Amino acid sequence: MSGFLKRLPMAAGVAMLFSVGATADPLPPDATYRPLPTLPFSTVKAADEAQKAQVLQRQQTLLTERYDTADHPIPNVMMSGGRKPVQAGVRVKLPAGVTWDSLAALSPDQIRERDLLPAGFMPLPHVKQPTGGQVFPNQQIEQMRTLESRNLQRFDVDFDLQDRFTPEFPPPIFLTTHPELGDVSRGQVLSIRNFYETMNGIITPVQMEGLRLLLTPFPQEEFNQTEDRKSAEPSMGVACLDCHANFHTNAAFHLTPDVRPQSARFRLDTTSLRGLFNQQIHGSKRSLRSVEDFTEFEQRTAYFNGDHVSATRKGVNLPDRPNQVAMMAQMQNIIDFPPAPKLDPMGRLDPSKATEQELAGERVFMGKGRCAECHTPQTAFMDNNMHDLKLERFYKIGKTVNDLVMLPDGPIKTFTLRGIKDSPPYLHDGRLMTLADTVEFFNLVLGVKLTQEEKDALVAYMLTL
Structure with a gap:
C-alpha cells in the first residue's frame, strides 16, 4: 500500500481501489502518470456502460442529501441575456437540529468535533472520481x-x-x-x-x-x-x-x-x-x-x-x-463583463439608481462582511491573489466521499464578482448552488456573524454586480 494510502483510514483506501470495479480499469489510487490501457477498448466500454446507471445514481443520492434542488427563482431577476432566472435561497442542507445562527455561534473546533459542517460546504466529488x-x-x-x-x-x-x-x-x-x-x-x-x-x-x-x-x-x-x-x-x-x-x-x-x-x-x-x-x-x-x-x-x-x-x-x-x-x-482580452448600470466607473453603487437594500448590502460588503478585502471594487471585484480559507478547521481530514478524499483545499484564486449572477454554481468546484449559499459559507468561514437582514442585503447587492 502506498505511503499516501497509509496516511488514510483503511476504508478510504479500499474504497478507492475497488469502487469502480476491476473490469473498468480504474487508475491506481497513487499514480502520478496515467498508465497505458491494459484492456481492449470494447471491454472497458462495456464495463463502463454497465456501471453508468449505478455511478450516476450514487452521485444523485449525494446531491439530494446535500442540497435542496427545487426550482425557486428570484422573482423578476434574470441573468444578463434575459433568458434564465437566477435561483433563490440557501440550498445547502443543515444537519438535524441545527440552524444557521446556531452553527455560526460555534467555534471551528466545536463544529469539527461534533461533525456539524454542512455536507454541501465540503468539496464536491467528480461524478466519477476514479476516472x-x-x-x-x-x-x-x-x-x-x-x-x-x-x-x-x-x-x-x-x-x-x-x-x-x-x-x-x-x-x-x-x-x-x-x-x-x-x-x-x-x-x-x-x-x-x-x-x-x-x-x-x-x-x-x-x-x-x-x-x-x-x-x-x-x-x-x-x-x-x-x-x-x-x-x-x-x-x-x-x-x-x-x-x-x-x-x-x-x-x-x-x-x-x-x-x-x-x-x-x-x-x-x-x-x-x-x-x-x-x-x-x-x-x-x-x-x-x-x-x-x-x-x-x-x-x-x-x-x-x-x-x-x-x-x-x-x-x-x-x-x-x-x-x-x-x-x-x-x-x-477583449471579452468584457456584462453591463452593470447601477455601478459607477469605480465599481461603487450609484445612490440615485440603487435601492436601500442594495446600498445596505454594499455597506456589509465593504465592512462587516469582509468581502472587499479580497473582492476589491476598483479592480473588478478581485485582488489578483490566492487565498487559503483553511476550511479544514471545520471538518476531520481523510473521510472519503464518492471516492474523493476530503483534504484541505489550499490556496485558491480570488475570482471576480462582476456579473456573478451569471455564473452558478459557485466556488472553485461548484459546491455552492446559489449566491445565498455563498453568503452562508463565508459567514461561517470568516466568522462575521451576519444577521438575516444583512445576508439578504448582501445577496441583493451581488445581483447588481
Whole structure:
C-alpha cells in the first residue's frame, strides 16, 4: 500500500481501489502518470456502460442529501441575456437540529468535533472520481452535435447538476472594443462553423484568427482517437470554447490537473473568461501570470489532466507562442463583463439608481462582511491573489466521499464578482448552488456573524454586480 494510502483510514483506501470495479480499469489510487490501457477498448466500454446507471445514481443520492434542488427563482431577476432566472435561497442542507445562527455561534473546533459542517460546504466529488475527466452539460453536447457533427457525449458518465443551477445558455458576449453593441452573440453559441459570420466586421484579423484557434478542436484526454478515450467513436477532440462557451462558462467540469493522487484531485468548475484583460493570475491553483501562459499551458498539459506524457501519445498541440498563442490571447482580452448600470466607473453603487437594500448590502460588503478585502471594487471585484480559507478547521481530514478524499483545499484564486449572477454554481468546484449559499459559507468561514437582514442585503447587492 502506498505511503499516501497509509496516511488514510483503511476504508478510504479500499474504497478507492475497488469502487469502480476491476473490469473498468480504474487508475491506481497513487499514480502520478496515467498508465497505458491494459484492456481492449470494447471491454472497458462495456464495463463502463454497465456501471453508468449505478455511478450516476450514487452521485444523485449525494446531491439530494446535500442540497435542496427545487426550482425557486428570484422573482423578476434574470441573468444578463434575459433568458434564465437566477435561483433563490440557501440550498445547502443543515444537519438535524441545527440552524444557521446556531452553527455560526460555534467555534471551528466545536463544529469539527461534533461533525456539524454542512455536507454541501465540503468539496464536491467528480461524478466519477476514479476516472475524472471533462464532463459537458447536455446543452453544449447537443449544440456541438448539431453545429459540427462532433460528439462530446461520454459513454461512462453524464453531467450531474440540474440545468437551473448552471449558467444561461448560450451566454451573451460583450466586447470591450464595442460596448455600444451589447450582446454580439446573436443568440448563438460560437462554433467553428459560425464564428466568421457572427464576428465579421466587429473584430480585427488578429482577433479573428485567435477566435478560430479557440474554436478548433484538439485532442483531449477523454476525447481523442486513442483506445483509452471515453467517447464511443474516435474524436477530433475539444475546443477551448467548448467549456468556456461564448467566453463565459457552461458549468462543464473536470479534475484539477495540479494535484495527485487521483483520489485527492478536486473538481474544477469552468470559470468565465469575461474580464480576462484585468486579471494577473490565471487558473484556480496556478500562478500563471499572463493569459498567454495560461493558453499555452492548457493546450500542452491541462487538456490531458496535467500529464504531458499522455498528451504526447494522444496528439499534443504545441501552439506557436509569438503567433498562435498571442492571437488567442488578443481575442480573449477583449471579452468584457456584462453591463452593470447601477455601478459607477469605480465599481461603487450609484445612490440615485440603487435601492436601500442594495446600498445596505454594499455597506456589509465593504465592512462587516469582509468581502472587499479580497473582492476589491476598483479592480473588478478581485485582488489578483490566492487565498487559503483553511476550511479544514471545520471538518476531520481523510473521510472519503464518492471516492474523493476530503483534504484541505489550499490556496485558491480570488475570482471576480462582476456579473456573478451569471455564473452558478459557485466556488472553485461548484459546491455552492446559489449566491445565498455563498453568503452562508463565508459567514461561517470568516466568522462575521451576519444577521438575516444583512445576508439578504448582501445577496441583493451581488445581483447588481
